[in-house]
Structure formats: structure tokens, C-alpha cells
Amino acid sequence: MATQVEVSREFTYRVAAGIDAGLNRVKEISMAKNFACSVSDRVTYDAVQIFGGYGFMRGSVVERLFRDNRVLTIGGGTTEIMKEIISKHIF
Numbered sequence: 001m002a003t004q005v006e007v008s009r010e011f012t013y014r015v016a017a018g019i020d021a022g023l024n025r026v027k028e029i030s031m032a033k034n035f036a037c038s039v040s041d042r043v044t045y046d047a048v049q050i051f052g053g054y055g056f057m058r059g060s061v062v063e064r065l066f067r068d069n070r071v072l073t074i075g076g077g078t079t080e081i082m083k084e085i086i087s088k089h090i091f
Ligand SMILES: Cc1cc2nc3c(=O)[nH]c(=O)nc-3n(C[C@H](O)[C@H](O)[C@H](O)COP(=O)(O)OP(=O)(O)OC[C@H]3O[C@@H](n4cnc5c(N)ncnc54)[C@H](O)[C@@H]3O)c2cc1C
Pocket: 071, 074, 075, 076, 077, 078, 079, 080, 081, 084
């Protein structure tokens, strides 16, 4: 889980550095968002699993993270729209 988060963070920072350098990073922004969201899905799912029944209960931190995570693939551009943007810039 920590490795996935770290890879996601590094990719995001790399894309941000490209933008700071004035490069066109439209495709990479969408890739980074989708990648980070899929990592977040997996990590919050696994976190609930680790805590077992307690992780499922309202009031536990991981339950809140799991629930809040769900909006990430919708807000700020849905996963499907990100894929559309990537496909338009892939070649
Ligand atoms: C908690 C929350 C906070 C938000 N905050 C903000 C905010 O601060 N500012 C703001 O501007 N907006 C905000 N939004 C709105 C958010 O950006 C939209 O919900 C999002 O862009 C999706 O639009 P929609 O809900 O109209 O879904 P729709 O556009 O109706 O899409 C529904 C589904 O169809 C898919 N879909 C749509 N078009 C295509 C296509 N061409 N190809 C393939 N699949 C497609 C979508 O990916 C999605 O899965 C927020 C949303 C939520 C839930």
C-alpha cells in the first residue's frame, strides 16, 4: 500500500514539475489523476479489510476514508472523461 501511494505521489510531482517548466502535460495530468484514484481505491479498500469489522463501522477513520474516496473518480473530471482526454493525446 505504501509503495503504491509513493509511486502515485512521485508521478504526480513529476507531472507538476513539467507544468512548472511550461510543458504541455494534459495527457499526463489525466493519467496521474486516474492512476492516483485507482491507487486510492485499492488502498482504502485494503485499509477497511485490515481493520475487519471495525473498519466497516461508521465512526472509524478508515470507513470515512473509504466512503470519501468514492467521489475522487467523479469530482474534478470523471475517470471516463480522463480516459477520453488521454486517448486524444496518446499519439
Ligand atoms: C462531492 C462533489 C463535489 C463536487 N464539487 C465540484 C466543484 O467544486 N466544482 C465543480 O465545478 N464541480 C463539482 N462537482 C461536480 C463534478 O465535477 C461532476 O459531478 C462531474 O464532472 C461529473 O459530472 P456529472 O455528475 O454531471 O455526471 P455525468 O456527466 O452525467 O456523467 C455520468 C457518468 O457518465 C460518464 N460519462 C459522461 N460523459 C461520458 C463520455 N463522453 N464518455 C464516457 N463516459 C461518459 C461519466 O464518466 C459518469 O460516469 C462535484 C461533484 C461531487 C460529487
